[in-house]
Amino acid sequence: MSNELAGIDIEIYSLLNLDEPKSFILFAGAGSGKTGSLVRVLKKFRNENINKLRGNAQKVAVITYTNAACDEIKRRLDFDASFRVSTIHNFCWELIRPYTEDIRECLRNELRNEISKLEAAQSKAKGRNKTFIEREIKIKSKKKRIDNLKSVRSFTYNPNGNNISRDSLKHHEVINLASDFIDYNPLMQKILIRKFPVLLIDESQDTKKRLIESLLKLQPNYASEFCMGLFGDTMQRVFTDGKEDLGNPPPKGWLTPAKKINYRCPKRVITLINKIRGDRPQDPGENNIEGVVRIFLVNSDVDNKKAIEEGISTQMSELTDDADWLAQDKVKILTLEHKMAARRGGFYEFYQPLYDGLKNHNTGLNDGKLNGVPFLVKKLLPLVNSLLNDDDFGVAEIMRAESPYLNRENLKAAKNQLELIKKANKSVNEIKAMWSDGKIPSTIDVIKKVHELGVFNLPELFKSIVKRDSLLLDLDLSDLDFGDVVNNDDERDDETAAWDAALTAEFHQLNSYYDYISDKSRFGTHQGVKGLEFPRVMVVLDDEEAGGNFFSYEKMLGAKQPSDNDLKKIDAGYDNLLAKTRRLFYVTCSRAEKSLAIVCYSNNPHSVLEFVRREDWFSENEIISL
Numbered sequence: 001m002s003n004e005l006a007g008i009d010i011e012i013y014s015l016l017n018l019d020e021p022k023s024f025i026l027f028a029g030a031g032s033g034k035t036g037s038l039v040r041v042l043k044k045f046r047n048e049n050i051n052k053l054r055g056n057a058q059k060v061a062v063i064t065y066t067n068a069a070c071d072e073i074k075r076r077l078d079f080d081a082s083f084r085v086s087t088i089h090n091f092c093w094e095l096i097r098p099y100t101e102d103i104r105e106c107l108r109n110e111l112r113n114e115i116s117k118l119e120a121a122q123s124k125a126k127g128r129n130k131t132f133i134e135r136e137i138k139i140k141s142k143k144k145r146i147d148n149l150k151s152v153r154s155f156t157y158n159p160n161g162n163n164i165s166r167d168s169l170k171h172h173e174v175i176n177l178a179s180d181f182i183d184y185n186p187l188m189q190k191i192l193i194r195k196f197p198v199l200l201i202d203e204s205q206d207t208k209k210r211l212i213e214s215l216l217k218l219q220p221n222y223a224s225e226f227c228m229g230l231f232g233d234t235m236q237r238v239f240t241d242g243k244e245d246l247g248n249p250p251p252k253g254w255l256t257p258a259k260k261i262n263y264r265c266p267k268r269v270i271t272l273i274n275k276i277r278g279d280r281p282q283d284p285g286e287n288n289i290e291g292v293v294r295i296f297l298v299n300s301d302v303d304n305k306k307a308i309e310e311g312i313s314t315q316m317s318e319l320t321d322d323a324d325w326l327a328q329d330k331v332k333i334l335t336l337e338h339k340m341a342a343r344r345g346g347f348y349e350f351y352q353p354l355y356d357g358l359k360n361h362n363t364g365l366n367d368g369k370l371n372g373v374p375f376l377v378k379k380l381l382p383l384v385n386s387l388l389n390d391d392d393f394g395v396a397e398i399m400r401a402e403s404p405y406l407n408r409e410n411l412k413a414a415k416n417q418l419e420l421i422k423k424a425n426k427s428v429n430e431i432k433a434m435w436s437d438g439k440i441p442s443t444i445d446v447i448k449k450v451h452e453l454g455v456f457n458l459p460e461l462f463k464s465i466v467k468r469d470s471l472l473l474d475l476d477l478s479d480l481d482f483g484d485v486v487n488n489d490d491e492r493d494d495e496t497a498a499w500d501a502a503l504t505a506e507f508h509q510l511n512s513y514y515d516y517i518s519d520k521s522r523f524g525t526h527q528g529v530k531g532l533e534f535p536r537v538m539v540v541l542d543d544e545e546a547g548g549n550f551f552s553y554e555k556m557l558g559a560k561q562p563s564d565n566d567l568k569k570i571d572a573g574y575d576n577l578l579a580k581t582r583r584l585f586y587v588t589c590s591r592a593e594k595s596l597a598i599v600c601y602s603n604n605p606h607s608v609l610e611f612v613r614r615e616d617w618f619s620e621n622e623i624i625s626l
Contacts, residue, residue, distance in 0.1 A: 005041065005044055008026075008257055009037050009041055011257050012037060012041050012257060013041045013045065015227065016227055016229070017227075021225065021227030023228040023229065023254050023255075024228075024230070025247045025255075026230065027233060027257075028231060028258070029236075029259070029262060029280060030587070031264025031265050031533070034202070034231050035202065037259065039076045042083065043077065053082055057195075058194070058196065060083050060198045061086075062083055062201075063086060063200070063202065064085065065087070065088070065207070066087065067087060070085055070086060070087055073202075090159050092177070092179075093157045093159065093174050095188070096174070096177050096178050097157075099181070100154050104152065107173070112146070118139050145166075152167045175211055178211060178214075179210045183214050189218055189221070197225060197227065199229070200228075200229040201232075202232070203231070205233060205234050205242050205246055206232075206238065206239045206241075209242055209243040220253075232246070234248070235279075235280075235586050238580075238584055238587055240580075244575050258280070262282040262284060262288070264593055265291070266291020266594060266595070267288050267290050268292065269589060269596055270282055270288070272589060277586050289594065291595060292595040293595070293618065294316065294597050294598070294623075295600060295612065296598065296600065296625075297600050297623065298599060299601070299605055302601075305601070309333070309344075311626075313331060313597075320594070324535070325536055331537075332523075333522055334525065335523060335540045336525065336543070336545075336546040336551060337525065337546040340545055341524065342355075344523055345515075347512040349505035350505035352502075357495075357497060358370070358498050367517060371459070375462070376443070377513075377514045379456055380447070382398050384446065386398065403424065405421075405424035405427070405455070406421070440508070442506060443504075443506075443507045444465070461496075465499060465500065465503070533592075535593045535594040536597075537589075537592040538596075538598075538599060539589060539596070541553040541585075541599065541600045542601040544603070550577070551580055551584055552578070552581055553581055556582055556585065557611050559603065559604040609625065
């Protein structure tokens with residue numbers, strides 16, 4: 001493969017000069033191929049500078065936004081150890097990890113400051129109300145943590161976990177500690193720039209503001225030996241914890257190269273997203289197709305939205321002469337909120353109780369790491385699917401890997417291995433029989449059967465639920481005072497209550513849920529697809545169903561008036577709800593590679609019609625009122 005660069009890549013490469021580094025912000029709109037540029041430039045940099053890097057025990061640091069993006073860049077760089085490619089949390093943790101005493105002291109000071117603020121608020125309280133009690137609990141918790149710090153020999157952190165042990169750091173603490181170290185610790189500053197003379201940050205507009213500001217403060221002090229490169233697009237900032245004004249204006253002495261061609265989207269979509277963003281218009285590449293765009297205006301009070309959207313897929317198939325609009329696995333449907341995707345994707349009854357009941361753990365629910373989920377989707381679901389598909393090899397494989405019946409130790413200790421295998425076979429057939437005669441078992445029924453037969457060892461969470469239900473069945477309920485003993489919700493913790501509700505869902509919903517968190521589903525959220533692309537995209541705009549307060553398509557499209565608070569923020573030049581919604585709309589529309597359908601549910605579709613006409617976003621034949 002040729003190492004020669006072309007166009008803007010030549011300019012970017014020239015800035016990564018180890019002898020005369022230049023820091024920069026690369027402005028790159030949707031579909032401009034910034035990740036491709038990043039990889040090409042780094043490959044060229046490696047070939048020209050690898051010996052110098054290795055001789056100085058140095059690496060190039062690349063911070064990405066997601067684990068998936070991290071894995072993709074590593075793969076495209078051939079997993080070369082010269083590059084330290086990581087997410088922001090991983091990068092910060094590796095930076096601070098060796099400094100146990102510094103971490104301990106910083107945490108102790110931070111906790112003391114928080115306690116002082118809480119105690120000051122308590123002193124002004126007018127009574128022992130709910131808020132007073134909540135503050136009291138927080139004060140006790142923070143004091144206990146200070147005491148526990150003494151016994152911590154080394155801190156732990158899992159960027160993909162819940163981090164609930166006494167020696168573990170929370171996600172925000174890792175970011176704040178790394179930022180503090182960079183701000184105030186000269187030794188940490190020197191270690192950072194000595195170890196990583198080049199630091200590149202992808203999706204910098206959504207990278208934690210606290211860390212970005214610390215790095216921007218650091219760079220001028222080491223400008224002659226340290227290169228920072230920020231890749232991103234402020235119009236694609238969809239999360240609230242990024243730096244709002246990044247690059248406006250750029251730091252003194254920084255260069256601002258830009259990629260102006262959109263290689264992904266068809267020409268018609270490029271015209272639309274240029275109007276949506278209003279600045280830095282993009283041009284199509286030589287090979288971009290023309291493409292098709294339609295907006296469908298639907299009254300919010302329709303009865304069956306799923307049927308409406310299926311009908312729209314049929315219309316799009318006819319308009320585009322593309323039969324794949326009729327194939328469920330060929331169309332990406334983007335919703336504003338996870339529960340909207342769950343409802344359309346057929347796993348709402350499983351998902352909703354966990355999403356609403358465990359709000360602090362929604363990240364784990366959406367990436368499959370929530371306590372209990374790995375057992376369901378990596379053990380129980382594969383076994384059931386193999387049984388129902390008559391996949392004997394698959395059944396045997398998972399039983400050997402996960403079941404106490406067939407693990408190596410039990411087989412070795414068994415007096416009669418054949419009898420043990422027969423017992424295992426009988427047990428899985430009993431599980432399969434739960435679907436006989438058209439029956440549809442719930443997830444909890446399957447879990448109980450698995451536990452009863454000893455097919456898998458249950459996680460403690462599910463074991464306690466099964467044990468509790470078993471005890472209740474054995475009790476003589478006629479002798480019990482229900483108000484004191486049975487079903488006392490006040491005594492049940494949130495996690496158990498949420499799982500109790502979720503596990504009543506029909507078992508097959510686990511398949512749809514797993515497809516969703518594995519990005520195999522046709523459904524996704526507006527926020528979750530940044531950086532991705534799909535041939536056929538349906539964007540669903542439905543504020544009423546989403547029920548959130550952070551975005552409003554109705555306001556953006558003129559169906560509702562902005563609030564006084566919205567107008568105050570707009571007048572003051574602050575980030576505001578309308579700007580956030582516009583950015584999200586830009587991100588979703590710019591995912592389309594061939595054709596785009598926008599489905600707008602509104603209580604006032606006529607006002608939406610007037611708005612899109614006035615803004616000239618769509619031609620008359622592209623607006624379809626249903």
